[in-house]
Amino acid sequence: MSQSVITVIGKDRVGIVYDVAKLLAANQINIVNISQQLMNDFFTMVILVDTSKCSKSPTELADLFSQESEKLALQIRIQHEDIFNAMHRI
Known part of the structure; x- marks a missing residue:
């Protein structure tokens, strides 16, 4: 398994998770773990993904x-x- 970390930050709106998940699925990138949080009007998300089936280079x-x-x-x-x-790392 080849894992990467994806970070997403932006002004909160409907459909952010959908848009990002659709992008990942279109590139054969599997979500392993996901964390999201709303900070005032800002949406933040950290996603651990498996890129082993993705045909694109880093x-x-x-x-x-x-x-x-x-x-x-x-x-x-x-x-x-x-x-x-x-x-x-600390």
């Missing part, structure tokens, strides 16, 4: 999420689990 995924971020008025970022853990 660079292609990052580019795709960057493009979709603009369309959806969200900030969507992906990092491999090892990089995420290394950056957040």
Whole structure:
């Protein structure tokens, strides 16, 4: 299993979870765990995903999420689990 962490931040609106889940499903990315929270008017979500069935490279995924971020008025970022853990290690 190849796992990555996706973070989503944006102004709260109806359909954010749907839009992100649809994007993941279209790219054969499976949600392993998900956490979401509303902070005032801002929606935040952290998703642990399995990318092993996705045909896109990590660079292609990052580019795709960057493009979709603009369309959806969200900030969507992906990092491999090892990089995420290394950056957040105390």
